[in-house]
Amino acid sequence: MRMPPILAYALRRLLQAVPTILIVMVGTFLLMQLAPGDMVDALVGDMGGADAAFIARMRQEYGLDQPVWVQLMRYMGKLATFDFGWSYVYEQPVSTLLLDRLPVTLALMAASLTLAFVGGVALGAWAGRHAYSAADNLISTLGLVFYAMPNFFLALLMILLFSIHLGWLPVGGLRDIAAFHTGWRLWLDMAIHMIMPVAALSLIYLAFYMRLMRSSVIEVSELDFVRTARAKGAPEGRIMRHHIMRNAMLPVVTLLGLQFATVLGGSVVIETMFALPGIAQLAYNSVIRRDLNTLMGIVFLSSLLVIAVNFITDLIYARLDSRIELR
Amino acid sequence: MSLDPDLATALVEPSELPPEEPGRLAVFWRRFRRNRAAVFGLVLFVLVVAAALLADVITPGDPLRRVAQPLTDPFTNPVAPLGTDQLGRDILAGLMHGARVSLMIGVVATLISVGIGIVIGAVAGYWGGWVDDVLMRFTDAFQTVPSFILLLALVAIMGASLESIIFGIGIVSWTSPARMVRAEFMSLRHREFVEAARSLGQRPVATIFREILPNALPPVIVFASVIMATSILLESALAFLALGDPNHASWGNMIGQGRSVLRSDWYVAVLPGIAILLTVLSFSLMGEGLNEALNPRQKK
Numbered sequence: 001m002r003m004p005p006i007l008a009y010a011l012r013r014l015l016q017a018v019p020t021i022l023i024v025m026v027g028t029f030l031l032m033q034l035a036p037g038d039m040v041d042a043l044v045g046d047m048g049g050a051d052a053a054f055i056a057r058m059r060q061e062y063g064l065d066q067p068v069w070v071q072l073m074r075y076m077g078k079l080a081t082f083d084f085g086w087s088y089v090y091e092q093p094v095s096t097l098l099l100d101r102l103p104v105t106l107a108l109m110a111a112s113l114t115l116a117f118v119g120g121v122a123l124g125a126w127a128g129r130h131a132y133s134a135a136d137n138l139i140s141t142l143g144l145v146f147y148a149m150p151n152f153f154l155a156l157l158m159i160l161l162f163s164i165h166l167g168w169l170p171v172g173g174l175r176d177i178a179a180f181h182t183g184w185r186l187w188l189d190m191a192i193h194m195i196m197p198v199a200a201l202s203l204i205y206l207a208f209y210m211r212l213m214r215s216s217v218i219e220v221s222e223l224d225f226v227r228t229a230r231a232k233g234a235p236e237g238r239i240m241r242h243h244i245m246r247n248a249m250l251p252v253v254t255l256l257g258l259q260f261a262t263v264l265g266g267s268v269v270i271e272t273m274f275a276l277p278g279i280a281q282l283a284y285n286s287v288i289r290r291d292l293n294t295l296m297g298i299v300f301l302s303s304l305l306v307i308a309v310n311f312i313t314d315l316i317y318a319r320l321d322s323r324i325e326l327r
Numbered sequence: 328m329s330l331d332p333d334l335a336t337a338l339v340e341p342s343e344l345p346p347e348e349p350g351r352l353a354v355f356w357r358r359f360r361r362n363r364a365a366v367f368g369l370v371l372f373v374l375v376v377a378a379a380l381l382a383d384v385i386t387p388g389d390p391l392r393r394v395a396q397p398l399t400d401p402f403t404n405p406v407a408p409l410g411t412d413q414l415g416r417d418i419l420a421g422l423m424h425g426a427r428v429s430l431m432i433g434v435v436a437t438l439i440s441v442g443i444g445i446v447i448g449a450v451a452g453y454w455g456g457w458v459d460d461v462l463m464r465f466t467d468a469f470q471t472v473p474s475f476i477l478l479l480a481l482v483a484i485m486g487a488s489l490e491s492i493i494f495g496i497g498i499v500s501w502t503s504p505a506r507m508v509r510a511e512f513m514s515l516r517h518r519e520f521v522e523a524a525r526s527l528g529q530r531p532v533a534t535i536f537r538e539i540l541p542n543a544l545p546p547v548i549v550f551a552s553v554i555m556a557t558s559i560l561l562e563s564a565l566a567f568l569a570l571g572d573p574n575h576a577s578w579g580n581m582i583g584q585g586r587s588v589l590r591s592d593w594y595v596a597v598l599p600g601i602a603i604l605l606t607v608l609s610f611s612l613m614g615e616g617l618n619e620a621l622n623p624r625q626k627k
């Protein structure tokens with residue numbers, strides 16, 4: 001029995017991710033080795049010192065006396081089962097810690113990328129259709145300025161305007177702790193708290209996708225199949241939707257996948273600024289508090305997220321572009 | 328700032344010309360000049376470079392020392408024309424010395440990342456086969472870790488000195504130039520002039536450096552402006568989070584400091600923010616102008 005081509009394609013893509021994940025595991029291990037002092041040093045430091053025999057016994061217990069490659073194998077085995085070790089700062093397993101924090105980051109990412117993609121594609125398509133008009137020039141110039149804006153500066157300007165001057169939006173946090181909201185009021189409160197972080201994180205990418213979509217629409221509009229469709233007398237709206245948009249979106253979809261990692265990195269600053277309890281803010285805290293196990297857990301988990309998102313965008317791309325060979 | 332893959336072939340031409348032919352350079356300049364935005368970018372860039380060069384002339388001394396009453400408003404005290412922050416430090420001095428640090432980080436980190444990218448991309452693209460497979464899986468893996476998170480990990484391990492930050496930024500941004508150089512090498516390695524060099528018995532290393540690399544380099548040089556802008560943004564984000572080197576003036580750090588007095592003295596954070604914005608904007612505009620000037624086939 002033969003598999004449908006899209007399934008076979010998905011399976012092959014998944015298999016291709018295996019070596020990537022293995023290399024990330026080795027890289028994470030090497031970073032841990034580079035750090036001055038090991039886990040036992042940290043523990044002994046916390047206890048205020050211990051005698052040499054005790055330290056040696058602890059090293060033996062944790063397998064730190066084994067050859068490096070044995071330690072590497074063990075470490076990879078643990079990562080494969082999502083065992084990232086113990087956080088001595090938060091006094092709980094790193095995996096529990098990450099799982100608690102993941103929803104906030106995923107919500108922030110999903111909202112920001114959706115806004116950036118939908119807004120960028122819509123504005124870019126509009127600007128491309130009305131190329132070189134006054135409105136197009138304004139949109140394009142604004143896009144350029146936003147693209148050069150560091151996200152933390154944009155966030156700061158928004159806080160200055162919307163929180164300090166206008167008093168419309170909260171400065172930070174995930175909810176109004178003093179209000180004791182429940183049910184849908186709580187959800188609404190959390191949504192209001194997410195407006196500025198999402199805007200600060202996504203406007204830069206929205207600007208980028210808009211510029212890309214604009215030039216892509218201009219380029220595709222001049223291709224032969226569009227002229228053919230027009231010559232056949234197809235209505236302009238149909239040409240835009242079926243012929244131009246579908247093809248012009250391809251580079252934006254590719255970029256969305258490629259840039260997911262950058263957006264995730266950018267959320268470190270945004271989550272920290274707006275005091276959102278996600279994994280990106282945790283990354284910052286674990287640098288400040290020297291919690292290497294947690295930091296490495298985040299490095300590994302975030303690269304898994306990036307691989308997953310790229311896998312999904314690959315599938316979307318294959319659906320959008322009928323020319324692509326499913327190989 | 329997206330770069331066209333066709334750029335490569337368009338760029339090969341001018342680089343192959345002997346330098347003593349000024350006509351092509353004039354043509355290039357005429358095309359570049361036609362894009363007013365790119366010229367504006369060039370002017371901005373020259374201003375930033377001038378600020379960096381004249382930092383010790385206009386604002387001599389340590390920019391991190393106290394010069395006047397804390398939180399002096401801009402344009403009220405000639406000692407600190409743009410005012411002071413909450414520690415009484417001159418904002419103008421911070422901006423000018425910060426330009427120096429930002430440009431230095433941009434240049435050195437870009438050299439490191441392009442250097443690593445050239446070595447990996449050249450080896451992968453020249454030999455192909457399993458060497459290429461291994462190196463590209465390695466590059467893939469590097470690309471899946473968000474660069475800012477990897478940078479945090481590197482700074483946590485190596486400490487927050489200026490050197491380790493620059494090295495860290497170089498380490499997290501070599502993958503794009505590597506892919507670019509690899510693609511160039513793939514398309515150039517079977518060209519006649521390369522085959523000729525090979526059949527004359529030239530060693531691979533010499534072929535890579537003397538024959539292929541000069542032709543593969545131009546698009547990478549254009550892309551370097553993108554890496555430079557990203558490097559400056561990465562450093563400013565680190566410094567904003569107070570994870571930068573505390574011994575050097577830094578725009579990002581000034582914004583981070585200004586955040587706590589945003590309510591009463593917004594200019595402390597906003598002035599350095601504008602400095603970063605204009606610097607990064609200058610790179611984007613110039614990059615676009617370069618792209619258009621070097622790739623005239625692309626329709627406007």
